Amino acid sequence: MAAMTEFKPQHFNWRMEGSVGVISLDRPDRKNPLTFESYAELRDLFRDLVYIDEVKAVVFASNGGNFCSGGDVKDIIGPLLDRDMKGLLEFTRMTGDLVKAMRACPQPIVAAVDGVCVGAGAMIALFSDLRLGTPEAKTAFLFTRVGLAGCDMGACAMLPRVIGQGRAAELLYSGRSMSADEGERWGFFNRLVETDALEDEAVALAQRFAAGPNFGNMMTKTMLNQEWSMTLDQAIEAEAQAQAICMQTRDFKRAHDAFIEKQKPVFEGD
Known part of the structure; x- marks a missing residue:
């Protein structure tokens, strides 16, 4: 891979702030949904970060007032209805590979969550090492609301470890939104900051980690x-x-x- 200052992904935004890599999804008009392509490209980036010393920490930022609205209804959910079991399993394993790559990369990951943070977007935030939120952050694990199980991308393993079994069960069964205040009280968010300070605070925190050791x-x-x-x-x-x-x-x-x-x-x- 070229120098990370020259890295130009096709399906999300990337920039370097010193030795901190800053990611954001690039469809703010639709609250930043994921597509097959952005899933795969993000997975590949986090896999590559194992070998990239230039990047010392990562911020997964919001864009246009929202973090991520999950899988795109038109680009992902609709096409999945036409897949056979093998094709469905290829997709679900790919989404799991993204969060596994986030865990496996050596760099601390800070999620900066504003506005909508739902479905797979909530899972990206959950699998970050730390999370900063704004008072407007609304986090939901929507899987049961679209007729699926709450056990998606490791949710049933990771969420109870972060917020506790009973609270996780409520969110995963109901699919309801967790408010920013709940998220902070329950330990999902390390802290809440004002919207206009969110990304700067997240980058500053990541830069502290990037300074080592x-x-x-x-x-x-x-x-x-x-x-x-x-x-x-x-x-x-x-x-x-x-x-x-x-x-x-x-x-x-x-x-x-x-x-x-x-x-x-x-x-x-x-």
Whole structure:
């Protein structure tokens, strides 16, 4: 892939703010729905980020007052009615591959959620590492409202971990919108900010992460994901090994040297 400052995706917006990559969907007139093509291109980007040191953190931003309205009714939902089981499974696995790629990429991902954030858009926000919202943010897992199950793209696994089993069950059974205030109280949003400050706040937060230690951030994200399936004793041992690995990095020595010299460490990610 070319330098990320020159990266020009076909189906979403991308720009670099220093070492932070900023993504937004590019159909604000329709509240930014996803298409087959944007799903696949986003999946491929997050897969590629595993190998791209230039990008240290990612912001998934809103556009035109909305985050994402989910799968496009005309471009996705209609055509799915004509697919056989094999074709349907190819699609549902692709959507799951997007959020799996988001988990697997080493960079912290900050979702900046304004306005409509529903369906697959809510899943993108959910699988981000942190979420900032505005008072106007309305988040809904709409799957049952279109005749499907609430278990889409990992919702039944991830949402209870973020907001709790009972609250997740209510949202997934009903498909109702979670208000911004509910989202903040329940832990879905890390915090709420005013609309005109949302993207700047999200980029500033991502830039703090991008300043490093990047190897340590990668290890933190890895452990946050992997320890779900561990016993407590296994997690403690895994963290002992992870921390010992991090102690071999130059950034660990840089932090020590800066402390001795009463300076702020400048991390370089190695």
